[in-house]
Amino acid sequence: MNSNMMMTAAAGALLASGLSTAAAAEDLTLCWAAWDPANALIELSRDFEAQSGHTMSFEFVPWTSFADRMLNELNSGGQLCDLMIGDSQWIGGGAENGHYVKLNDFFDANGISMDDFIPATVTGYAEWPKNTPNYYALPAFGDVVGWTYRKDWFERPELQAEFMETYGRDLDVPASLAELKDIAEFFQGRDIDGTTVYGAAIYTERGSEGITMGVTNALYNYGFLYENPDQPYDLDGFVNSAGAVEGLEFYKALYDAATPPGSSNWYMGENIDAYRSGQVAMQMNFAFIWPGVEADPNVGGGNSGYFANPPGPAGQFAQLGGQGISVVAYSEKQDAALEYIQWFAQPAVQAKWWELGGYSALSAVVEDPGFATSQPYAQTFLDSMAIVKDFWAEPAYADLLLPMQERVHNYVVAGTGTAQEALDGLVRDWTEVFEDEGKI
Amino acid sequence: MTHSPIDRAALRTPPGMARRIRGLSDRTIAWIFVAPTIFLLLAVNIFPLIWTIRLSFTNFRVNRPNNAVEWVGLENYRRILSDPDVWNTMQATAHFLIWTIVLQVLIGFTLAYLINKKFRGNDLWTTIIVFPMMLSPAVVGNFWTFLYQPQIGLFNYVVSFFTGIDPASFSMIGDVHLAPWAIVIADTWMWTPFVMLICLAGLRSIPDSIYEAAECDRASKWRQFWTITLPMALPFLMLAVLFRGIENFKMFDLVVQLTGGGPGNLTTLTSIDLKREAFEKWRTGYSSAYAVILFVSVFGLASIYVKALNKVKER
Incomplete structure (x- = not known):
C-alpha cells in the first residue's frame, strides 16, 4: 500500500509539473452511466483536478436511458460531454460517424500502448474496425457477465445432503450451464429460514438491452455465432444454428423453471435487489456489482461466492460489458480531455482505480501477483475476462439490438412461437439491416 | 361586408x-x-x-450525417403499412385505447354522479379521488410495478384475498394474457379522476329547475337520468373521451415504466414503437413517415369526432 501511495504521489507530482502548464484551466464534463463505478471515478478524478488545475463535472445517466440520452447527445453534435465513457457497442458508430476523436497519434506521442491493456478490452472497447490498430478509446472499465451465489446456503449440510441425494453430486459451483439449471431448480420455491426463495435472477429486461445481454451467455456456449467466420455478414446457419436454437431453449427453460415469479422485465438493478434481499440463490450480473455485494451486510462478508459463466456444449464464453473512454469530437476542450486520458492511463492511477472499485483493464494491474487474491471476486473477474464475446459493435448496432430484444423476449418471456422461429426471424431482421447498410 | x-x-x-x-x-x-x-x-x-x-420521402438517418440522403418516394410508407409488427402495435394501441376509455368513462361518470350528490365530506372525497392524476406517469408506472409484484405486490394479494388464488402464481406484467390489462388498469386508476372532473362540471351545469320540473311531472329518478342528466352531460362526456383518446394514443411513459413494451411486443404501443424507430434505430425518414401516418389517423378521427361533438352540442 505504501509503495502504491508513493508511486501515485510521484506520478502525480511528475504529471502535475507537466499538466499544470500545458493548458489553461478548463471545466471538463465526463459523461457516463449512473452506477457505483461512477462514484468511484469521481473520487479518483479528484487527484486529476488537484494535479492538473482543471475541474471535473460529471453527467451520469441511469443505464436504462443511458444509450438514448448519450447517443442523442452525440448525434446532435452536442458539446455537453468532453469525455465519454460510452458503451462498447457504440465504438463503430462513434468512429464512423465522427463522434469520437481518433487517438492513435495521441497514444504514440505520449507512449500509451494498447499492448499494455487486456487484449479483449482493446478489441471490445477501443478498436474500430475490430482487430485493426485504429483506436478511438482507451479501455476504461473492464466488465463481464458472471454469476454470484449464496455460498452460505450452498454450504448448509442439510441442503448439501438433499442435493447429493437428488443429483448425485455436491452442491457446488456449477461446472456447466446444465448443472447451473439443476441448482437453480433445486432452490426454486424452497423454504430457507422461513422465506420462500427462488433459483436464479437472470436478465429479462425488454426496453433497452437486458435480455440480449443475458441470453447471449447461453447462446454463445451452445454454438451461436454472429456470422460465418469465413464470410462476414453471412448469418444463416450461424445465428440460427441447431446449437443456437438449443441455447435459446435452455434460457427459456431456465426462465420458466427457476426464476422468481414476476421477473419478466429484470436487468441489473432488479437482479441486485433480488439477490441482496435474499430472494434468489444465484444471480446473473455484470462484475461491477461484486464490490457492492461484498460490502453488503446481508450477503457480503463471505456469504457470497462468484463464478464465471459456466461452459455449455460448444465452449465457455461470457458476455462482455465495460467501456472505453473517448474524447468527444465536438468538444472545444479536447486538449484538456486528452490530458485526462493521459493521466488516467498511468499505472499508478489504474491501480488506485481498482482499489476504489473500478475494474482496471491495464494488464499490469490485473497481472500483479497480488491481484487474484486482492478481492474474493478478483480471480473470477480474470477468468471471465478471458472468455468474453461481445454483441455487434457496428454503427447500426441499435438496429441489430432492437430486433434481438423483441425476438428473444417474445420467445423466452411471452412464450410465442419456437426458438427456431425466433432465430430465423432474427436472421431476416439482421439481414435487412445489413442490406440497408450496404454491407450485403 | x-x-x-x-x-x-x-x-x-x-x-x-x-x-x-x-x-x-x-x-x-x-x-x-x-x-x-x-x-x-x-x-x-x-x-x-x-x-x-x-x-418521410427520404432515407435520411440523423445519426449518419455523412451519408447521402436519397429520395425514396413512398417506400417508407409501403414498408410501414406492410409490416405486421406495425399492425400488431396498432392492435395493442387500439386495445389500450378502447378499454381505458370505456372503463374511465363508466367509472368516472359514476363517481361524478355520486360526488354530485350533496353529502358530508364531499370535498374531502373529491380531493382524495383526484389525487392519482396529480402524480407523474413515470411515478405511477413505477408504483404499479411494485403493486403488481407477485411476491410483495398489494394487487396480487387483493386478488388472492377475493379469489383464493396464490398471489405468486400469476404475474400481471409478465403474463401474455394479463399484461395488456395491467397497463389498462394502471391508466384507468390514474386518469379516471380527470374524466370524473369533466363529468362533474357537466352535471353541475344542469339547472336544478329542470329536475324540479321533472319532479312536478312525477318523472322517476331513472327517467330523469336518461332524459335529463345523460343528454345534458353528454357533450362533456364526449369532450372527456376526446381528451383521453388523444392522450392515450400518445401514451408512452407509464407503459414504458411498467412493462417496457413487453412481454415480447404485447404492450408496445405505437408511440413506443415510433420512439424506438426514431431515437434508438435512428431511422429518421422511416419514422417521419410513421409519424405522418399516425398524425393523419389521429387528425382524421379527431375531426370526425369533433363534428359529432358539435352536432350533439347543437341538439
Missing part, C-alpha cells in the same frame, strides 16, 4: 393609439401585435410538420 382577422383587430384598436405612433396605420400596428404569434406558430408547429413530411 366581411373583414379579415387583421382588419377586425385594426378596427378594435383604440383610435388614439394609431395617432400616438406616427406613420403607422392601425392595420400595421395590428400586424405587429399578431406577427410574433404567427411566427411562433410557423416555427414551432408548421415548419416541423412540413419538414417531417419532406423527410
Whole structure:
C-alpha cells in the first residue's frame, strides 16, 4: 500500500509539473452511466483536478436511458460531454460517424500502448474496425457477465445432503450451464429460514438491452455465432444454428423453471435487489456489482461466492460489458480531455482505480501477483475476462439490438412461437439491416 | 361586408393609439401585435410538420450525417403499412385505447354522479379521488410495478384475498394474457379522476329547475337520468373521451415504466414503437413517415369526432 501511495504521489507530482502548464484551466464534463463505478471515478478524478488545475463535472445517466440520452447527445453534435465513457457497442458508430476523436497519434506521442491493456478490452472497447490498430478509446472499465451465489446456503449440510441425494453430486459451483439449471431448480420455491426463495435472477429486461445481454451467455456456449467466420455478414446457419436454437431453449427453460415469479422485465438493478434481499440463490450480473455485494451486510462478508459463466456444449464464453473512454469530437476542450486520458492511463492511477472499485483493464494491474487474491471476486473477474464475446459493435448496432430484444423476449418471456422461429426471424431482421447498410 | 382577422383587430384598436405612433396605420400596428404569434406558430408547429413530411420521402438517418440522403418516394410508407409488427402495435394501441376509455368513462361518470350528490365530506372525497392524476406517469408506472409484484405486490394479494388464488402464481406484467390489462388498469386508476372532473362540471351545469320540473311531472329518478342528466352531460362526456383518446394514443411513459413494451411486443404501443424507430434505430425518414401516418389517423378521427361533438352540442 505504501509503495502504491508513493508511486501515485510521484506520478502525480511528475504529471502535475507537466499538466499544470500545458493548458489553461478548463471545466471538463465526463459523461457516463449512473452506477457505483461512477462514484468511484469521481473520487479518483479528484487527484486529476488537484494535479492538473482543471475541474471535473460529471453527467451520469441511469443505464436504462443511458444509450438514448448519450447517443442523442452525440448525434446532435452536442458539446455537453468532453469525455465519454460510452458503451462498447457504440465504438463503430462513434468512429464512423465522427463522434469520437481518433487517438492513435495521441497514444504514440505520449507512449500509451494498447499492448499494455487486456487484449479483449482493446478489441471490445477501443478498436474500430475490430482487430485493426485504429483506436478511438482507451479501455476504461473492464466488465463481464458472471454469476454470484449464496455460498452460505450452498454450504448448509442439510441442503448439501438433499442435493447429493437428488443429483448425485455436491452442491457446488456449477461446472456447466446444465448443472447451473439443476441448482437453480433445486432452490426454486424452497423454504430457507422461513422465506420462500427462488433459483436464479437472470436478465429479462425488454426496453433497452437486458435480455440480449443475458441470453447471449447461453447462446454463445451452445454454438451461436454472429456470422460465418469465413464470410462476414453471412448469418444463416450461424445465428440460427441447431446449437443456437438449443441455447435459446435452455434460457427459456431456465426462465420458466427457476426464476422468481414476476421477473419478466429484470436487468441489473432488479437482479441486485433480488439477490441482496435474499430472494434468489444465484444471480446473473455484470462484475461491477461484486464490490457492492461484498460490502453488503446481508450477503457480503463471505456469504457470497462468484463464478464465471459456466461452459455449455460448444465452449465457455461470457458476455462482455465495460467501456472505453473517448474524447468527444465536438468538444472545444479536447486538449484538456486528452490530458485526462493521459493521466488516467498511468499505472499508478489504474491501480488506485481498482482499489476504489473500478475494474482496471491495464494488464499490469490485473497481472500483479497480488491481484487474484486482492478481492474474493478478483480471480473470477480474470477468468471471465478471458472468455468474453461481445454483441455487434457496428454503427447500426441499435438496429441489430432492437430486433434481438423483441425476438428473444417474445420467445423466452411471452412464450410465442419456437426458438427456431425466433432465430430465423432474427436472421431476416439482421439481414435487412445489413442490406440497408450496404454491407450485403 | 366581411373583414379579415387583421382588419377586425385594426378596427378594435383604440383610435388614439394609431395617432400616438406616427406613420403607422392601425392595420400595421395590428400586424405587429399578431406577427410574433404567427411566427411562433410557423416555427414551432408548421415548419416541423412540413419538414417531417419532406423527410418521410427520404432515407435520411440523423445519426449518419455523412451519408447521402436519397429520395425514396413512398417506400417508407409501403414498408410501414406492410409490416405486421406495425399492425400488431396498432392492435395493442387500439386495445389500450378502447378499454381505458370505456372503463374511465363508466367509472368516472359514476363517481361524478355520486360526488354530485350533496353529502358530508364531499370535498374531502373529491380531493382524495383526484389525487392519482396529480402524480407523474413515470411515478405511477413505477408504483404499479411494485403493486403488481407477485411476491410483495398489494394487487396480487387483493386478488388472492377475493379469489383464493396464490398471489405468486400469476404475474400481471409478465403474463401474455394479463399484461395488456395491467397497463389498462394502471391508466384507468390514474386518469379516471380527470374524466370524473369533466363529468362533474357537466352535471353541475344542469339547472336544478329542470329536475324540479321533472319532479312536478312525477318523472322517476331513472327517467330523469336518461332524459335529463345523460343528454345534458353528454357533450362533456364526449369532450372527456376526446381528451383521453388523444392522450392515450400518445401514451408512452407509464407503459414504458411498467412493462417496457413487453412481454415480447404485447404492450408496445405505437408511440413506443415510433420512439424506438426514431431515437434508438435512428431511422429518421422511416419514422417521419410513421409519424405522418399516425398524425393523419389521429387528425382524421379527431375531426370526425369533433363534428359529432358539435352536432350533439347543437341538439
